Every structure is written in structure tokens, then in C-alpha cells.
Amino acid sequence: xxxxxxxxxxxxxxxxxxxxxxxxxxxxxxxxxxxxxxxxxxxxxxxxxxxxxxxxxxxxxxxxxxxxxxxxxxxxxxxxxxxxxxxxxxxxxxxxxxxxxxxxxxxxxxxxxxxxxxxxxxxxxxxxxxxxxxxxxxxx
Numbered sequence: 149x150x151x152x153x154x155x156x157x158x159x160x161x162x163x164x165x166x167x168x169x170x171x172x173x174x175x176x177x178x179x180x181x182x183x184x185x186x187x188x189x190x191x192x193x194x195x196x197x198x199x200x201x202x203x204x205x206x207x208x209x210x211x212x213x214x215x216x217x218x219x220x221x222x223x224x225x226x227x228x229x230x231x232x233x234x235x236x237x238x239x240x241x242x243x244x245x246x247x248x249x250x251x252x253x254x255x256x257x258x259x260x261x262x263x264x265x266x267x268x269x270x271x272x273x274x275x276x277x278x279x280x281x282x283x284x285x286x287x288x
Contacts, residue, residue, distance in 0.1 A: 174236065174243055175243055175254065177236075180214045180215075181214060181280050182256075182263065184218065184219065185278075185284050186284065187201075188284070198219075198223050199220075202215060202219040214278075218276075221278055227272070227276050227278060230277070233275055233277060237268060240264070263280060264280065267283055
């Protein structure tokens, strides 16, 4: 069943290790989404063509799945969920709780969760995670 749902199937260890791997994935996405949205807002403010910007940086070391897939959707104003903001906030809180239990400080994750909570409070809780861009560009 797992192979039907995804290309990569890994056994991460004992009980709870798979959940921790998932939370680690969400932490990576937190940094990726904030970086991508801030970069798009910066590029727009500089007057750059955003399609050209995505193509240029998406071919180098800034290439990410999120930029390739969410970047064009953001430019079209498409904030339909692939993953709901309300669920992402839940996952980030779980990751923060786990980090707290290990005495691990994850400030970037905390800031990202706070940004998504601001977005959810603004009525975007059922939007996709790419709607984070709306905080940077109120025209969206």
C-alpha cells in the first residue's frame, strides 16, 4: 500500500520514528515556503518578471519542489490546498512540542508557525500552504 501512495518507502526505525521523520519533513518545508514567498515578494518589489525569476533561480541551487510547483500557482493566484494550512499548523506545533521535549530550540520553525497562524486568523486556514505569499503581497 505504501508503494501505491509514494515513490520512496523507508523504514525509519522503531515506534514513533516515522512520525518524527514526517515532522522533520514539515520543518524543511517551513524554511522552504518562507524563503520562497519572501524571495517572490522581494523579486516583485524589485520589478523583476516573476515567471523569469522562478525559471532563473529554479535552475540553480535554489531549485526546490515548492518553487517549481507552488511558484507558478502563486503567480496565478491559485491557493487551492494540496495541504491545508490548518493541518500544517498542527504539524508545526507537534514538531515544536517534540523539540521542546529534547531541549532543542527551533526559532525558524516557530516564526513560520506564527506566520501561518496569522494567515489562518485572516481566513486562510483552508487554503494551501502556498497562500503564505498573501502575507507578503496583500493584493493576492
